[in-house]
Amino acid sequence: MIQNNMFNTQGVQPLQMKSVATENKPSTPAESIQSFGTYLQNALGSVAAQETQAHEMSNQFLVGKANVDQVLIASEQALLSLQLTTQVRNKVVEAYQEVMRTQL
Known part of the structure; x- marks a missing residue:
């Protein structure tokens, strides 16, 4: 008999609701901006690391090790990660331009 293991749910934990009071939220806008900046910095570092890994893999292929x-x-x-980063940047620029066009 053929079994499909793609949708194996044996190790899946059920979702649990978290209360709003127990979540760790930054208390000030400056902390929110700092955590978002840290998130972006980590994401860009990850993209750079993937590009470096791809370059190293191509070098190993030339030597015959990969x-x-x-x-x-x-x-x-x-x-794909570079294309995703580019699209996110484009959306951020579009959102900024839209906010700047908004008349008060």
Whole structure:
């Protein structure tokens, strides 16, 4: 019999509701901006790390230490993360321009 293991739910934990009072929220707008800035910095660092990994994989392929499929997977991951970053940047710029066009 063929079994589909793609949707295996044995290890899935049920969702639990969190109360608003127990969540750790930044208390000031400055802390919110700082945490968002840290998040963006970590995201950009992750994109840079994926690009570096793809470059290292291509160098290992040239030497003969990596398979072509590994190189292609690393390259595609780096490309997709860079495209996602570019699209997020474009949306942020569009939102900023829209806010600046708003008349009070």
